[in-house]
Amino acid sequence: MTERNRLDARGDAAELVAVAHALADAARVQTLRHFRADGLAADNKDVTGFDPVTIADRAAEDAMRAVLRERRPEDGVLGEERGAEAGSSGLTWVLDPIDGTRAYLAGTPTWGVLIAVSNETGPIYGIIDQPYIGERFEGGSGQAKMTGPHGARSLAVRAARPLGEAILFTTFPEVGTPQERAAFERVAAKVQLTRYGMDCYAYALLAAGQIDLVIEAGLNAYDIQAPIAVIEAAGGVVSSWDGGDAAGGGRVIAASCPEMLDAARDLVAGG
Known part of the structure; x- marks a missing residue:
């Protein structure tokens, strides 16, 4: 906790x-x-x-x-x-x-x-x-x-697994800017399944152990603070794309475990 x-x-x-x-x-x-x-x-x-x-x-x-x-x-x-x-x-x-x-x-x-x-x-x-x-x-x-x-x-997040077995969500197919879309697609190319839509419900599914990753951009504090509390309490992790605090919104990655978060962050950074 x-x-x-x-x-x-x-x-x-x-x-x-x-x-x-x-x-x-x-x-x-x-x-x-x-x-x-x-x-x-x-x-x-x-x-x-x-x-x-x-x-x-x-x-x-x-x-x-x-x-x-x-x-x-x-x-x-x-x-x-x-x-x-x-x-x-x-x-x-x-x-x-x-x-x-x-x-x-x-x-x-x-x-x-x-x-x-x-x-x-x-x-x-x-x-x-x-x-x-x-x-x-x-x-x-x-x-x-x-x-x-x-x-x-x-609530408990999904057990740790390789990125190649992960389920990834985002709300909008375009994610954000063209650069943010390209960063998201680098992750989407590596996971098992990518789905779109759901808004905050995707974060609830992560906390409930149904999915592994949510990656979004352009968020406000009121979009992400409740999901942060729920996901962290369920054992998951949330950060900005560059590893900082996500509570203010912006570019956000929520993941089932630190290893999944790190793998996604490396890819959005261009790795």
């Missing part, structure tokens, strides 16, 4: 876990209300492409922020849709109300709600929640577990 998975004296572990689940419950109500609804519209946040936001994104974040105002008013908040609010406790809640809004618009159940609580070291507890399937993955505070249609079970 890393330092990130230990809650410190500024927050009682049981209280923070309970609040995190209350946030996920609140977001479930709002996201399910609009999912696969007729006539769901989206605004575009990107003038050069398509970065959608829907009423469900905003309503889910607003619902979570309302819980935090009531139960943790001293904590900071960073959310994708409503920005940052400073706190006084040293803890910050990092929220992505719908990670995978494109998938949400398309009706695929691979989007998720991301919730992390962080201190100056990064995320110390996180939840990846998929409301439609009813799966919730959590990690930190001495636990790594999930609940879903098959009940509750512990």
